[in-house]
């Protein structure tokens with residue numbers, strides 16, 4: 001039996017970090033995807049995982065499970081999904097991804113979501129709720145205390161306002177004549193470490209930071225309203241303010257600042273870091289007419305500048321191939 005699933009990466013428009021403490025954040029799925037193919041192995045219960053981009057392969061068997069492997073979270077997703085469909089066979093898993101790893105585009109969540117869906121599809125109809133829950137277990141291993149926004153947006157696609165432990169509401173985007181541009185500092189960072197740093201700062205200065213968290217909460221609701229009304233100027237200005245709040249909690253860097261100011265000076269409606277910060281990417285909201293200018297300005301500071309097209313599609317099963325007991329399809 002074989003199946004292939006794919007899931008999108010994401011951009012957080014506003015609210016990252018604040019979302020870890022129960023405040024709302026807005027995320028959008030993008031048209032860069034992780035793809036996972038799974039094939040059952042007879043006479044074995046091993047899970048073999050290969051990542052084409054990371055150029056690594058690891059076999060997880062009942063005798064040896066390497067918890068230090070970067071592929072361990074994928075193993076956790078695969079093995080929970082295998083339990084869910086009560087399958088005892090081994091699995092041969094191949095991961096390919098268009099998403100830059102450790103840059104803030106949710107590549108680990110997209111891989112976990114696609115893995116869970118591909119394994120479940122071997123035997124059952126894929127229930128998105130279960131896929132997202134399984135991927136969240138894998139995300140906990142990668143990031144420590146994630147909010148769950150990455151696995152949620154990767155599973156459901158589109159644009160969402162997400163609140164930890166409460167779930168999400170869809171945002172009906174009304175964006176005309178604008179595009180999102182991403183630029184990479186080229187500096188990978190660990191979401192888990194950044195989240196832990198912010199939590200420590202929040203615990204130490206809670207009375208100082210509480211109003212900033214409150215402000216981020218109001219800001220996210222205002223952005224959601226402006227997105228639905230097509231008020232792109234307000235969205236841009238609030239993105240700038242959100243960047244300031246993220247700087248205040250210590251997650252910006254000089255490289256991120258260079259990119260943010262380059263985008264704003266070249267005419268972006270708004271620009272901010274996106275994801276965990278400490279490196280990774282910025283996101284800029286731009287009128288399409290200014291796109292070339294802004295891309296050129298960002299290219300001065302970044303080797304990787306992308307246009308992020310919003311994708312309505314969350315996780316999908318791309319291919320399913322079953323053999324009956326006698327090997328005839």
Ligand code: MEV
Nearest residue numbers: 016017146147148275276
């Ligand atoms: C990571 O994409 C976003 C953070 O808010 C962490 C999380 O929500 O789990 C930094």
